[in-house]
């Protein structure tokens with residue numbers, strides 16, 4: 309069942325389009341990663357889905373119901389902008405106040421359990437004005453999940469927080485997902501997205517330019533398999549022949565001090581390269597194969613012209 313479905317969603321500020329006709333479906337149970345540089349339009353897109361702003365054109369549905377609608381709102385959780393906390397309230401008071409506003413006041417026990425879940429168990433009675441940036445982020449997540457929503461929007465859930473808390477939040481996201489919740493998260497941390505997300509969309513200038521699982525994105529970019537070989541001495545009588553074979557097989561050939569680097573577009577060409585070395589009677593000491601990281605894939609879509617990193 310799809311929990312998010314958008315059709316040609318479009319948003320303009322004045323005459324400037326910032327979301328340009330997005331078609332997206334997110335299925336129940338996904339951890340969906342939304343990537344893009346600052347200003348790509350990610351928050352605007354999320355703000356449309358969460359009912360904060362209206363689209364200029366297009367349509368969307370949440371849980372199969374055309375949005376924005378109040379029924380869907382009770383089934384979604386949204387991590388707020390951390391600056392929106394009222395600093396004079398305690399974490400507990402804040403959670404209880406917000407849950408009351410949404411029509412279902414959470415008990416103290418429930419609030420304590422959620423604060424524990426996000427790693428703020430010792431801070432329930434502390435005023436949020438005294439919270440660090442990371443603590444505010446965690447409270448934001450607590451706010452998003454207090455009413456046990458089925459779909460949770462997390463905007464940069466771990467940016468600016470310490471490494472231990474990042475691990476804790478990653479565990480929490482996985483736990484929420486195991487409970488059946490769908491997570492829609494933005495992040496600039498590519499490593500995080502790669503670890504957590506079932507699917508990823510890359511947004512650029514208001515459009516989704518690439519979407520798929522990590523493996524799908526990788527296979528799309530298979531033309532950047534980098535093969536590095538540490539080898540023995542090449543008999544001078546074989547050097548030209550070996551170079552010719554290698555140049556026929558791949559691109560960006562570099563040969564220096566018994567190290568060869570070449571870029572190929574298919575896995576089976578790795579075997580061709582090894583065969584060429586064998587036929588020229590050159591020992592192979594080490595073979596390393598590098599696939600593009602998400603960062604490379606991401607950057608590839610963010611700049612005009614493909615980056616083809618060879619070393």
Ligand SMILES: Nc1ncnc2c1ncn2[C@@H]1O[C@H](COP(=O)(O)OP(=O)(O)OP(=O)(O)O)[C@@H](O)[C@H]1O
Pocket residue numbers: 321326344345346347348349350351352353
């Ligand atoms: N209320 C607004 N009025 C006018 N322009 C806006 C408004 N909100 C956002 N924009 C512009 O829309 C574009 C997309 O902004 P948005 O916040 O959606 O990007 P983003 O991908 O979420 O960026 P970030 O990663 O920095 O949060 C930007 O150029 C931004 O300046």
